Each structure stands twice: as structure tokens, then as C-alpha cells.
Amino acid sequence: MRMYASKSKVKSTANMVPGSKQPLTSELALDEYAKAEEKMKSAVEWFKKECAAVETRASGRITPAILDPVRVVLPDSKAAVRLDHIATVGVREGSTLLITLFEEKNMKHVEQALYASKIPNIVPQKQDDRTIKIPIPRPTVEARTVLYTAATRQAEESRVQLRKQLQASLKRGKFEKRSVEMEEASRLSQ
Template sequence: MSPLRTYASKHKSKAMSTETLIPASQQISASEGARAEYSKAEGKMSTAVEWYRKEVAGFETRASGRVTPALLAPVRVEAYGKKSDPVRLEEVATVGVKDGSMLIVTVFDENNLKAVEQGIYSAKLPNIVPQRQDSRTIKIPIPKPTVEARNALVVNAQRMAEDTRVQIRKTYAASIKKGGYAKRTVEYEEFQKLADRNIAEVDKILSQLKKSSGSK
């Protein structure tokens, strides 16, 4: 079992030069339950951050004006009328790029064309308007993003960033409440650091989006 950190004094804490070599989840307590809860909270926070990272990656693509199949990544399709089991677009169709400014969606089975078309509309992607070309093909012209469109993407990303921060804070609060950890205990401080670290990562992702899109 890894040695516990102590907070008897700031001087002692600083003197423990080897403590950074011990994983935080093992530092927080001798209690197996506390370490398990830390691991659980860490996983939930990491999942929230990675979800946000992927959403922002899509925003960056749209803000840059690059036309790639990834623009349709959020689309879900109720193939063959299965409303309870929607699938990703790439499972029922191919997505290509034509002339650098148009997406071409070709369904594997023409019976799914209407469902694909509806899935694209339901995704509510900015400036994405499907146009049926034939029984198996949908074309989607992609206009160059305006300043207003880029700003709208950043505003949306800011809203989603706050939602992600709230989710991280809720996970933190639930872990503290479950363990009954008091302030200034090792457990309390380590869970706080975990939350702060993940929130800082969300802030970093948002900052990079603002920089790449030219927004302040």
C-alpha cells in the first residue's frame, strides 16, 4: 500500500520529494473505497472532457471552412424505421467531397434515403441543407462561414463548455458527499485538484477554438 500524504505543515508537504511519483488515486487515502470513488470520478470527468473535445473539433472544422465528411459526424439515422435504434451515418451511407465545397452522401440502400435526409435535418447543423439528387444520392453545398457564423459557433461552444464544467462539478460534489470528506483532508483536496484539472482542460479547449476562429 502506498504511503499516505500528510498535511501537518506546509514544510513537511514540500519536503516529500517522492510524493509526485505516487498516483493521485493511491495518495488520497488508505481506504479502498476512497480510491475506488476517485477512479470513478476521474473516469466520469475524463469522459465529459473528451466529449467536449470532440464537439469542439467539429466546430473548428466548420469555423475553418474546410469541407470534410466529419461535418456530418453528429448525424444519426433511424435506418429502416427503427426509431429506438438510430445508427451513425457512415453505417448506412458513404460521404464524399466534391469540388472542395460540396458533400455527397450516397446511401447503400435506397430505402434509407428518406431516413438519412431526415437525420441530417434533425442534427440541426448550421448551413447544412440536404438536396436530394436521385434515389440514392444527397448533395449538400457548404457555404463559406461568415464572421457571424464563426461567432455563433464560439457562442455555442461556450455554452457547452459551461455545461461540461457543471457536469464536472456535480461529479466532484457527489464524490465528496458520498465519502463525507471534510475540508482540508487529503481526500477533499485531491478531489478538488481532480475537478480543477479537468475544468482547466475545458477552458484550454475553448481558448484554442477562440484563437483558431479569430474570436476574442
């Protein structure tokens, strides 16, 4: 136990709590901390999802999840719908995606959505009135290198987003330097 002397009496530091261990007490700080934490978590979750997709593409495994970003605009609905709502997506022979539509009238719209999604190596081939076949080639070394550089760029973009969110949070919270609130907010971005 450390003791230090003041002019009038000796005080113990045993009962003192360091600033970094003090809880947040300001309502504004707690609210801003919660908002920043939520936004940062969503940015990290987005990056994890993107990394999983890149890993799947780089490994050469074919899954129906490759077509998750595809949104089909139907003439009878105002909003775009997910592909799995109007068709089934399966894997054949480990390297071919097979899309079977529930209704024949949606064929043209699904093909347009597949081209519009701009997913690499997706070239739909019409089999019959309700079936689309998409052969997906095994990734080459160059393709894997491109995926790696894209993932590296996405990682840096995620870091930038986290730093921007931290700075915006600190600015909105108007925290003082070396305050408990500042330390807690800084800990979020680590």
C-alpha cells in the first residue's frame, strides 16, 4: 500500500479508483457510447460476412450463398425480392449452380438480376423455361490474388469506418481529454 504526504496529513491511495476504472456516469456519454458501439459492431459484422464470402470463393467451394446479393425486380411488386423467394438454388457436381424458378414468367427478370449483380464468374445459361445453369470455374492463382487484395482493401475501409465513427462520437459527446468517457470510447475501436 502506497502512502503519500500532504501538507496537513497522510492519505492512503488504497481507496482511490483510477480514472480508467471509473464507470461512465454521464447520460450523454452512456448514450453516445451505446450508439458508437452499435455502429462499430455492425461495421465489424459486415467485414466478417465479406471475409467469409471471399474465403468461400477463394477456396473453390460452390454454395448457393454466392447468389445471396442477387435481388430480382418483378413487374408486379414494387420492391426487389431475394432470389431464394422466387426460385430454389442448388449445387450440381460441385461446380455448377442450378436455379429452378417457381414460375416461368420470372425467367427474364432473374437473368437481368444475375447480370446486374456483377458477381464475378456468374454467367447464366438458360436450360429450359424454368431452369438456369451457372457453371463456376475453379479460381486461379491470379483470381485468388485479386480476392486477397480486395479483402485487404475492405479491411482498411473497415478500419477507416471505425476511426471515423470514433472521431464523430468523440465530437458529438464533447468529451474532455484524458476523461473516463474518452478512454471508454477509445477502447471501443481497439
